[in-house]
Amino acid sequence: MEKIASFQIDHLRLKPGVFVSRKDRFGETILTTFDLRFKEPNKEPVIDMPALHTIEHLGATFLRSHKNWADRVVYFGPMGCRTGFYVILEGDRSSPEVLPLIREMLDWIQAFDGPIPGADPAECGNWREQNLDMAKWEAQRYAEVLRKAGKENLNYPG
Numbered sequence: 295m296e297k298i299a300s301f302q303i304d305h306l307r308l309k310p311g312v313f314v315s316r317k318d319r320f321g322e323t324i325l326t327t328f329d330l331r332f333k334e335p336n337k338e339p340v341i342d343m344p345a346l347h348t349i350e351h352l353g354a355t356f357l358r359s360h361k362n363w364a365d366r367v368v369y370f371g372p373m374g375c376r377t378g379f380y381v382i383l384e385g386d387r388s389s390p391e392v393l394p395l396i397r398e399m400l401d402w403i404q405a406f407d408g409p410i411p412g413a414d415p416a417e418c419g420n421w422r423e424q425n426l427d428m429a430k431w432e433a434q435r436y437a438e439v440l441r442k443a444g445k446e447n448l449n450y451p452g
Contacts, residue, residue, distance in 0.1 A: 303450050305335040310439045311447030312389045312396055315380065325368060326387040329450075330396060332436045333377040340376035344425035345432050347372075348410055351418075352403045352429065353379065355411040363395055389448040397440055403433040 299316050313329040333340060341349070354370045357363060368382040383392065406426070413421045439447060 300329070307451035308335050309446050309451075310334055310378075310436065311443060312393055312440065313448065313450050314387070314389055317386065323384060324386045326383050326385060328381045328383070328387075328389070328392060328396075329373075329378060330381060330436075331378040332432060335375065335377050338377075341372075341378075341432055342425070342428060343376075344423050345428035346376055347420065348413075348424045348426055348429035349379065349403065349432060351410050351412045351424070352406055353381075353399055356399045356402050357381065357395075360395070360398075393440065393443065393448070397437060400433045400437040400440070404430050404437065406430070 308331060310331050310333060313331065315327040315329040318325045318327070350370070350372050357367045357370050360367070363383070366384040368384060370379060370381045372379050381392075381396075410424050410426060412418050413424050415421050
């Protein structure tokens with residue numbers, strides 16, 4: 295069996311950033327998967343589960359409600375390694391093109407106040423495991439990286 299694309303990235307050289315993970319064609323439709331890498335793999339502590347879960351709820355809510363992008367959002371969810379998230383968007387997209395959207399999402403998470411969307415027993419199978427303060431901290435930390443993003447934060451190491 296062949297290694298999947300994400301296992302072929304050198305995680306020892308990978309920095310936090312926004313990377314095109316893959317592009318898939320379904321008929322005439324192209325789906326672009328982005329790796330939103332919050333943490334430097336194998337060097338930084340991973341995102342704790344309650345913060346990861348809260349970012350998932352808030353990020354998905356923001357993206358699927360966005361006035362310009364909602365109809366292009368296919369998926370937003372965490373990586374199993376807990377170093378970031380995947381977002382899948384319809385269209386042939388690039389990291390520089392979606393960087394403003396991701397920055398806007400992070401700003402929205404940092405400013406969020408109120409009940410976490412979907413954090414209710416009828417709406418989530420693990421609704422109690424949330425941490426808004428840590429989610430805001432992780433979003434702020436990642437936003438700082440993206441504010442000064444250079445080539446190493448927008449392209450996988452080659």
